[in-house]
Amino acid sequence: MAGNFWRSSHYSQWVMDRQDILKVRNQDLQSSKLTESEYQKIMIFFANVIQSLGESLKMRQQVIATATVYFKRFYAKHSLKSVDPFLLAPTSLFLASKVEEFGVISNNRIIGTCQSVLKSKFSFAYPQEYQYKINQVLECEFLLLEVMVRRRDSMVTGSVCSVVVAGLQIACVIHKRDFKGWFAELNVDMDKISEITRQILALYDLWQNYDEKQEILAILNKMPKTKVSSRPSSQPNEAQLQQQS
Numbered sequence: 507m508a509g510n511f512w513r514s515s516h517y518s519q520w521v522m523d524r525q526d527i528l529k530v531r532n533q534d535l536q537s538s539k540l541t542e543s544e545y546q547k548i549m550i551f552f553a554n555v556i557q558s559l560g561e562s563l564k565m566r567q568q569v570i571a572t573a574t575v576y577f578k579r580f581y582a583k584h585s586l587k588s589v590d591p592f593l594l595a596p597t598s599l600f601l602a603s604k605v606e607e608f609g610v611i612s613n614n615r616i617i618g619t620c621q622s623v624l625k626s627k628f629s630f631a632y633p634q635e636y637q638y639k640i641n642q643v644l645e646c647e648f649l650l651l652e653v654m655v656r657r658r659d660s661m662v663t664g665s666v667c668s669v670v671v672a673g674l675q676i677a678c679v680i681h682k683r684d685f686k687g688w689f690a691e692l693n694v695d696m697d698k699i700s701e702i703t704r705q706i707l708a709l710y711d712l713w714q715n716y717d718e719k720q721e722i723l724a725i726l727n728k729m730p731k732t733k734v735s736s737r738p739s740s741q742p743n744e745a746q747l748q749q750q751s
Contacts, residue, residue: 538730573602587730597646613640672702
């Protein structure tokens with residue numbers, strides 16, 4: 507992790523405008539009839555899947571968080587139909603465990619954990635047997651790594667500092683504290699802060715009214731499906747994903 511955010515690869519390579527994110531996302535929304543809120547619920551669901559997989563594998567929260575970022579970065583640029591999220595979720599953990607130097611996870615363990623966790627905790631959304639094998643996870647890992655290295659953008663619409671300021675603004679409103687003078691002295695774009703604040707509040711509102719067990723199966727059935735077969739050699743590379751986008 508870089509000691510200076512402004513010199514980090516995250517800032518230089520992985521911050522993009524919200525309009526660019528929506529441009530890619532709208533392809534999925536239009537082709538599948540998903541709504542924006544349903545798309546957000548898919549992202550929440552797979553973040554929960556990654557969290558449960560990571561906890562079952564006794565991973566540090568830092569590894570789980572990194573995997574979640576990888577997962578969202580990938581779909582910030584590529585369609586949901588480019589790679590099955592049920593394959594990308596464990597792949598993101600597999601790669602994050604190496605990047606964060608967590609240690610080696612055996613091939614059998616990652617697949618076995620997917621099978622057991624999906625069956626015990628997410629059978630309401632994934633009632634069938636887990637279909638992917640370790641060869642597909644390994645090939646998907648190379649694809650994910652290629653995307654992480656080459657891409658110059660991400661789902662993040664503001665710097666970490668901007669998100670922190672937005673969080674402080676929300677906290678001040680909740681606790682009825684007047685910090686207008688302090689905010690006025692900050693060298694930040696308050697219009698951008700307001701936009702981030704709206705996004706945060708919209709996400710919390712979505713969480714509050716979201717019943718995952720009741721809703722997610724119908725949403726996943728609407729999700730655009732990958733066109734490639736389940737054979738390892740069928741996984742597209744980065745160049746092919748670019749053509750699909």
